[in-house]
Amino acid sequence: MTRTTTPTPGAARHAAAPVASLSRRRFLRTTLIAGAGVAALAGAGFAWLRRSPVDSLPPGEGIRYLTASEYHLFQHATAVLLPVQGTPLTPLSQVPVVQHIDHMIGLLPGHLRKQVGMGLTLFDNAAVVSGWHGRRFVDLETADAVQYFDDWSHGNTIQKALATLVKRFVYVAYWRDPATWGPVEFDGPVSEKWGLAYLGNAPLPDQQAVSQEAVQ
Amino acid sequence: MSVQAIARGLPVVQASDVTSAQLTLKADVVIVGSGAGGAVTAYELARQGLDVLVLEAGPYVPSTAFTEDFADSLETLYEDHGSQSNKDGDLLILQGRCVGGSTVVNGCVAFRTPDFILEEWRRDFGLAEMTPATLNPYFERVEKHLSISTNGPHEIARHSQLMMAGAQKLGWSMKPFQRNVRECALTGHCLSGCKTDRKQSMLVTYLPWAAAHGARIHSDTRVSRVLSDNGRVTGVEGEVIDRTGHKVADVRVEAPRVILAAGAVQTPVILQRSELGNAQVGRHFACHPSMYVGARYPEPVYPWRGALLGTYVDEFMHPKDGGFVLEVGGLGVAEMCLITEPGTGKPYIDYMQHARFNAGIVTLIHDHNVGEIRWNGEYKTIDYRLSDQDFPSMMAALTAAVRLHLAAGAEEVFLPATERLAVRRESEIEAMVGQLRNRPQALRMVSYHPQGSCRMGADPANSAVDPHGRLHGVEGLYVADASLLPTSLIVNPQVTVYALANYVADRLLASA
Ligand SMILES: Cc1cc2nc3c(=O)[nH]c(=O)nc-3n(C[C@H](O)[C@H](O)[C@H](O)COP(=O)(O)OP(=O)(O)OC[C@H]3O[C@@H](n4cnc5c(N)ncnc54)[C@H](O)[C@@H]3O)c2cc1C
Numbered sequence: 001m002t003r004t005t006t007p008t009p010g011a012a013r014h015a016a017a018p019v020a021s022l023s024r025r026r027f028l029r030t031t032l033i034a035g036a037g038v039a040a041l042a043g044a045g046f047a048w049l050r051r052s053p054v055d056s057l058p059p060g061e062g063i064r065y066l067t068a069s070e071y072h073l074f075q076h077a078t079a080v081l082l083p084v085q086g087t088p089l090t091p092l093s094q095v096p097v098v099q100h101i102d103h104m105i106g107l108l109p110g111h112l113r114k115q116v117g118m119g120l121t122l123f124d125n126a127a128v129v130s131g132w133h134g135r136r137f138v139d140l141e142t143a144d145a146v147q148y149f150d151d152w153s154h155g156n157t158i159q160k161a162l163a164t165l166v167k168r169f170v171y172v173a174y175w176r177d178p179a180t181w182g183p184v185e186f187d188g189p190v191s192e193k194w195g196l197a198y199l200g201n202a203p204l205p206d207q208q209a210v211s212q213e214a215v216q
Numbered sequence: 217m218s219v220q221a222i223a224r225g226l227p228v229v230q231a232s233d234v235t236s237a238q239l240t241l242k243a244d245v246v247i248v249g250s251g252a253g254g255a256v257t258a259y260e261l262a263r264q265g266l267d268v269l270v271l272e273a274g275p276y277v278p279s280t281a282f283t284e285d286f287a288d289s290l291e292t293l294y295e296d297h298g299s300q301s302n303k304d305g306d307l308l309i310l311q312g313r314c315v316g317g318s319t320v321v322n323g324c325v326a327f328r329t330p331d332f333i334l335e336e337w338r339r340d341f342g343l344a345e346m347t348p349a350t351l352n353p354y355f356e357r358v359e360k361h362l363s364i365s366t367n368g369p370h371e372i373a374r375h376s377q378l379m380m381a382g383a384q385k386l387g388w389s390m391k392p393f394q395r396n397v398r399e400c401a402l403t404g405h406c407l408s409g410c411k412t413d414r415k416q417s418m419l420v421t422y423l424p425w426a427a428a429h430g431a432r433i434h435s436d437t438r439v440s441r442v443l444s445d446n447g448r449v450t451g452v453e454g455e456v457i458d459r460t461g462h463k464v465a466d467v468r469v470e471a472p473r474v475i476l477a478a479g480a481v482q483t484p485v486i487l488q489r490s491e492l493g494n495a496q497v498g499r500h501f502a503c504h505p506s507m508y509v510g511a512r513y514p515e516p517v518y519p520w521r522g523a524l525l526g527t528y529v530d531e532f533m534h535p536k537d538g539g540f541v542l543e544v545g546g547l548g549v550a551e552m553c554l555i556t557e558p559g560t561g562k563p564y565i566d567y568m569q570h571a572r573f574n575a576g577i578v579t580l581i582h583d584h585n586v587g588e589i590r591w592n593g594e595y596k597t598i599d600y601r602l603s604d605q606d607f608p609s610m611m612a613a614l615t616a617a618v619r620l621h622l623a624a625g626a627e628e629v630f631l632p633a634t635e636r637l638a639v640r641r642e643s644e645i646e647a648m649v650g651q652l653r654n655r656p657q658a659l660r661m662v663s664y665h666p667q668g669s670c671r672m673g674a675d676p677a678n679s680a681v682d683p684h685g686r687l688h689g690v691e692g693l694y695v696a697d698a699s700l701l702p703t704s705l706i707v708n709p710q711v712t713v714y715a716l717a718n719y720v721a722d723r724l725l726a727s728a
Pocket residue numbers: 248249250251252253254271272273274310311312313314315316317318319321322323324325326327407437438439440477478479480482483486664665666696697698699707708709710711713
């Protein structure tokens with residue numbers, strides 16, 4: 001069964017927080033002075049032109065906001081970050097993770113969307129030189145992709161921010177879907193399930209009991 | 217005027233009620249923001265017969281509409297839809313943005329201002345009236361109004377019980393929290409709003425009481441500027457914006473008194489946009505940068521079940537003992553994957569598969585007021601970077617949290633870092649914590665307590681607001697929210713904000 005709950009801007013922006021406040025200038029400056037960032041940009045001449053077999057594939061059905069390369073990046077990241085196969089966790093086939101991410105991305109404000117786009121492009125292409133993988137993130141084997149995430153998680157500031165960004169989008173998109181809650185026994189909303197009564201507003205304070213003189 | 221108690225819900229003018237493109241209103245006092253500071257001042261002034269108008273930027277979401285889904289609640293109930301962060305992007309700064317403000321989404325923990333903090337305020341900021349003798353009646357009043365009481369045994373969830381046993385082993389003092397809740401239903405969903413009105417937030421207390429005394433409340437109304445003439449306030453202006461982000465109307469209010477209670481981020485922004493106040497406005501921002509230290513236990517804990525906040529370690533609260541507090545806090549799965557880094561791929565899946573075995577501790581420190589809030593003409597910036605002075609306290613709090621987890625029987629404790637750093641035994645703590653450096657993006661931090669950006673004090677050279685809550689140099693303009701706090705509190709601030717707001721309201725009444 002495929003569930004299609006609608007992710008919200010809240011989750012989207014929460015996931016985007018790591019880059020939320022890096023202004024474009026600041027973002028590039030940080031990138032330029034950062035170790036692997038330098039390598040990535042130095043290698044840009046060929047890295048940005050490094051073709052991937054997925055480049056010719058269209059984005060998935062119903063995708064409205066992600067570019068094709070972003071879509072493929074998140075598809076790959078989802079498979080790498082959420083190896084649920086063989087576990088009791090809800091299979092990826094039942095959680096439209098990238099569709100959720102697409103929705104979340106669509107709800108980002110313009111300036112943040114731009115920064116996220118730049119960040120994702122860097123994350124994908126920098127794999128060509130960062131760690132000497134020689135190929136883009138979308139083409140890394142699972143073990144190499146895991147290594148790439150781990151290297152970036154203890155890399156420079158921008159690497160940490162981007163690795164966290166991709167992880168957060170994927171994790172939030174998966175776990176916010178109620179289909180994922182059963183296997184971990186997460187209860188979700190309970191008040192209605194438990195039939196709890198609404199208490200309403202507190203009664204007006206008894207002005208006799210708390211005298212005004214006491215506080216003036 | 218007759219006082220009509222309101223049993224349920226609130227009479228609120230919402231964007232959908234506004235039919236003209238220009239709204240012009242009048243009041244004796246206009247209050248900007250309906251959270252802790254705004255609601256208390258609204259009630260205290262309205263019940264004395266003043267014509268009070270409350271303008272709230274966020275939507276009116278009645279408790280019946282709360283979803284108990286954190287990701288969803290971030291969107292509807294939080295400032296910037298839950299994404300408000302510092303410039304470096306490594307500190308998420310959470311604030312409520314709805315009628316009732318942060319009190320709607322807060323964790324209900326209730327502390328009076330510690331005496332040693334009041335002492336600092338008197339000594340360093342000339343706030344001679346900030347004595348326990350002056351403030352205790354305010355605390356008592358608020359505690360009574362908000363049904364604040366100590367957690368009973370049924371409110372100590374499994375995670376708190378485990379930590380209590382750990383603290384006992386370590387010989388540390390640990391206490392049950394006081395909370396503003398009536399008949400807590402133990403849903404664990406405090407941060408998404410209390411669906412059945414048990415949390416005594418402003419939404420179900422001071423706001424309906426203020427409305428019963430005639431206060432008018434407008435939601436979806438973001439104030440952009442305070443208007444003034446010759447150093448005297450004349451009103452405010454702003455915009456009514458509906459939930460889809462569309463502007464519905466301009467709003468202009470004429471009022472001889474304005475109280476800013478928009479929270480510690482927005483209050484200085486409004487002042488800067490209005491070009492009012494001295495150079496201290498926006499400076500000295502503090503926020504209790506917190507870490508959530510998660511750990512895996514050998515038995516199921518179900519950290520989302522039971523009262524969200526049960527107990528805390530007060531052993532190190534005084535600055536001479538370390539200056540930090542450890543609070544045992546619950547959380548759900550969506551939050552869990554944002555704050556801990558258990559590793560990539562299989563280790564992550566293993567961690568989440570065992571989510572019910574996890575428990576967490578929130579650290580709070582007495583941070584220095586090193587931050588600054590700025591309006592750059594287009595958007596606000598929050599320039600806050602953990603200071604080198606505060607890094608040792610953060611690490612001391614982290615070390616203590618790890619020790620507590622291990623003493624409580626945790627198998628593995630995850631440091632709140634961007635990379636996987638886990639500790640399994642006491643002997644590993646020093647080396648592991650020692651790997652952390654005070655650099656942007658090294659720690660995963662959250663602030664629930666922004667404060668201090670319009671400091672109260674006698675001397676305009678180091679404060680923005682005078683000891684009665686008036687903005688230095690402007691007649692009729694008051695601040696009554698967490699911006700006022702001259703130094704950070706260490707403890708959760710809502711009760712301090714309520715008490716100070718009541719204090720400011722009384723000073724305003726006395727001068728009227
Ligand atoms: C998730 C969370 C958990 C917390 N847990 C606790 C706890 O357990 N115990 C505790 O003591 N404290 C807790 N706090 C903190 C506590 O709630 C705040 O310190 C307190 O509410 C601050 O009061 P305030 O009046 O300064 O701001 P708020 O209560 O945040 O109110 C400010 C209001 O102003 C509105 N506003 C902002 N800008 C404008 C504008 N331009 N025009 C009109 N309106 C505007 C906002 O939308 C908001 O509603 C928590 C906070 C959060 C976010």
